[in-house]
Structures are given as C-alpha cells and as structure tokens.
Amino acid sequence: MKLHHMRHFDAVARHASLHGAARALGVAQSALSRSIRELEHDLGVELLLRSARGVALTTAGERFLIRARRVQMEIEQSRDEAAQEAGEQVGSVTLGLSSTAQRVAMPAMVRRFRRAWPGVRLIVVEGDLPDLHKRLGEGTIDLCIAPPSSSPLPPALREERVVVMEQAIFCRAGHPAADAASLAELRGLDWIELSEMNWPEAGMMPWLALSEGAAIRLSGLLSAAALVANSEMLAVLPRIAVEASSLAAQLDIIAVDDMPPDLPLSVFTRAGLPLTPAAQFLYDTAINLFAQDAPLPKPAIRQRAANDRLCRTEPQARFG
Numbered sequence: 001m002k003l004h005h006m007r008h009f010d011a012v013a014r015h016a017s018l019h020g021a022a023r024a025l026g027v028a029q030s031a032l033s034r035s036i037r038e039l040e041h042d043l044g045v046e047l048l049l050r051s052a053r054g055v056a057l058t059t060a061g062e063r064f065l066i067r068a069r070r071v072q073m074e075i076e077q078s079r080d081e082a083a084q085e086a087g088e089q090v091g092s093v094t095l096g097l098s099s100t101a102q103r104v105a106m107p108a109m110v111r112r113f114r115r116a117w118p119g120v121r122l123i124v125v126e127g128d129l130p131d132l133h134k135r136l137g138e139g140t141i142d143l144c145i146a147p148p149s150s151s152p153l154p155p156a157l158r159e160e161r162v163v164v165m166e167q168a169i170f171c172r173a174g175h176p177a178a179d180a181a182s183l184a185e186l187r188g189l190d191w192i193e194l195s196e197m198n199w200p201e202a203g204m205m206p207w208l209a210l211s212e213g214a215a216i217r218l219s220g221l222l223s224a225a226a227l228v229a230n231s232e233m234l235a236v237l238p239r240i241a242v243e244a245s246s247l248a249a250q251l252d253i254i255a256v257d258d259m260p261p262d263l264p265l266s267v268f269t270r271a272g273l274p275l276t277p278a279a280q281f282l283y284d285t286a287i288n289l290f291a292q293d294a295p296l297p298k299p300a301i302r303q304r305a306a307n308d309r310l311c312r313t314e315p316q317a318r319f320g
Contacts, residue, residue: 003075005039006068008032009047013065017054066138073139077276084277089119093279096125096132096144099194099221101265103241104165105145105289112285113278120278128195128219133157136268142279143269145286158271163290164262168239169254170228177234178252186254190215192224192235225251236260 011021012032022029040047047061057065080091093113097106106124113122125132125141132144137156145162153159169186171178180186195217215233218224225242228235229250242248267286269275275283 003072005035005042006072008035009039009061010065010068010072012036012048012055013057013061016056018050070139077139080278081274081276084120089117091276091278092121092123093117093276093282094123094125094141095282096127096135096141096146098129098132098144098146098265099126099219100147100165100238100241100263101145102126103221103244104163104238104265105286108289109282109285113282116281117278122282133268136270139270142275143267143283143286145265145267148264148266153268156271158269159266160287161264161266162287163265165238165240165265167236167260167263168242169234169256169260170225170237170242170251171234171254172229172231173250173252175232175234175252175254178254180254180256182256183258186234186256190231190233192227192233193217194221194224194235194237195219222247238263 008021008025008027011025012018015021015024018029018033018036022032025032036048043060043064045060045064046058047064048055049058076091083090095109102124110122110124113120125135127135129146129149132141132146133149133154135141136144137154148159148161177186177189192215216227218227221237221241222245224235225237225245225247227233228237229247234254239253242251267283269283274280
C-alpha cells in the first residue's frame with residue numbers, strides 16, 4: 001500500500017466524485033481510478049460504490065478513510081517534528097478549548113506561543129468535551145483544555161489537572177433573588193446549565209437537586225452569561241471567566257450558604273504519542289500558566305456576602 005493511494009482515496013471521498021478529485025489533484029481520471037482499484041485490491045475490500053451520479057463510500061471505505069487520514073496526519077506531524085527539531089518555524093498546532101478554557105487560558109497562551117513560535121500556525125477549536133475527546137483521539141487536534149470527563153477517560157488519552165476554579169451562582173443585576181441566602185429560595189426559578197460542566201450524577205444540576213432539571217442547556221459560557229444578564233434565569237458559572245468578560249457589570253453573584261462545587265480544568269493529550277516541539281511548548285505553557293503566583297483579575301461583580309472570595313486555584317493561577 002502506497003501513501004499516494006491513500007491521498008487519492010481521501011480526495012475522492014472529499015469530492016464524492018472521481019472527476020472532481022482528479023481535477024483537484026491534477027491527475028488524469030483514468031490514473032486516479034486505477035490507483036483506487038489498486039488500493040481496493042491490496043485491502044481485499046471494495047471501498048467505493050460507483051454510479052452515474054458519482055461515488056459513495058462503502059462501510060469498509062468509511063472505516064478505512066478514518067485510518068487513512070490518521071496515517072497522513074501522523075506523517076505530516078513527523079515531518080513538522082523533524083523540521084522543528086532542526087530549528088525551523090514550520091507546520092501547525094491545533095488546540096482544542098472548552099468555552100471556559102477559552103475565556104481563562106487562551107489570551108495568555110496565544111501571546112506566549114506567538115512569541116516563541118511565530119512561524120508556526122496556531123489553530124484554536126472550541127467545542128464540548130465529547131467532541132474534543134473524539135477529535136483528539138482521531139488526531140485532528142494536538143491537545144485540548146477542558147473540564148474533566150464524568151466518565152472514564154479512553155485509554156488512548158492522557159489527562160493532567162492544571163487548575164481548580166471557584167464557581168458562583170449568577171443572576172442579572174437587580175434580580176429579585178439577588179439577596180437569597182439559601183438554595184431553597186432559588187429552586188423554583190429557571191436555571192441554565194453549561195453542557196461542559198459534566199456533572200457526575202444522572203440528570204441535570206445534581207448539586208441543586210432540581211427534580212425538573214435545568215430549563216435550558218447551553219454549550220457556550222458567554223451565551224449563558226448573556227442570557228442570565230437579560231432574563232430572570234440563573235446559572236452556575238466559573239467566576240473568574242465571567243469577571244473577565246464584558247458582561248461582568250450586568251451580573252450579580254448570589255452568595256448562598258452552600259456554594260457550588262469548584263470547577264477543575266485539565267489538559268488532555270494522546271497517550272503514548274509524542275508532541276511536536278511546538279505542540280509541546282503549548283502543552284508546557286498550559287501547565288505553567290497556572291503554576292506561578294500572580295495577582296488575579298480584580299473582581300468586578302457585586303455579591304451579597306461581605307467577605308468576597310477570590311477565585312481559588314491549585315496552585316494559584318497566573319494570567320498574562
């Protein structure tokens with residue numbers, strides 16, 4: 001099996017057409033068709049269903065496409081790794097971030113990466129944890145930062161905890177429930193749940209023990225904060241991420257006696273596979289970002305309790 005056979009098959013799958021793939025690759029359609037036939041012969045299975053309307057992947061073709069793309073990505077990464085080890089500024093790194101991690105970590109990480117690797121392209125992808133884990137396992141992202149999963153981590157992935165952030169109950173400024181002192185006073189209200197929170201128990205918002213569950217579930221932290229700021233709804237959100245946003249002045253914290261649990265963030269990579277030098281720098285940046293003492297952003301949100309708590313990290317977080 002030759003590498004160019006896999007590239008040809010990938011192109012046919014992308015274009016769903018031998019003609020379109022041949023034109024994109026700059027090869028004769030007959031040569032491309034012969035290449036696919038040779039690949040099918042080597043594998044002993046049919047990869048394409050051919051018709052007058054074009055081509056479609058067989059089940060075997062769909063499975064092989066995943067592996068073929070992974071092989072091509074690993075080869076590209078090997079080339080980048082060798083060039084970067086030799087001091088060249090080439091290639092790319094793809095970083096996956098949850099919405100919380102994007103607010104907390106991305107600005108400082110991007111600044112440091114651009115200073116150290118100005119010639120390497122940094123691609124940032126936002127998503128929820130299942131999607132990030134899937135893409136990490138497929139090799140389409142190099143590492144990701146997100147809350148830990150509530151389910152066992154796949155054996156192919158590795159996790160390192162980097163920070164623990166304080167969470168708080170947020171409401172709009174002037175909300176009638178802003179001075180509530182207990183959860184019991186809030187249970188009849190509508191709640192927003194962030195999908196990335198990964199509560200470990202079945203059902204939504206187990207910390208609140210809401211039998212009816214949250215009223216709405218969102219994947220983006222800023223979307224949740226914006227909805228809270230413009231409605232009567234409440235949400236449990238990472239405090240430092242909200243306080244660093246433009247919505248801080250529109251929100252209040254409800255300081256009940258039983259505050260929500262802290263939110264950890266972890267860095268995930270593929271187990272047993274080395275990172276390129278540029279990706280390793282990004283990984284080390286993520287680890288070190290929270291490992292040095294530095295002042296935290298000044299709190300911008302009013303809360304009822306007099307003893308205003310700052311975000312807690314293990315160890316204390318550094319931003320910048």
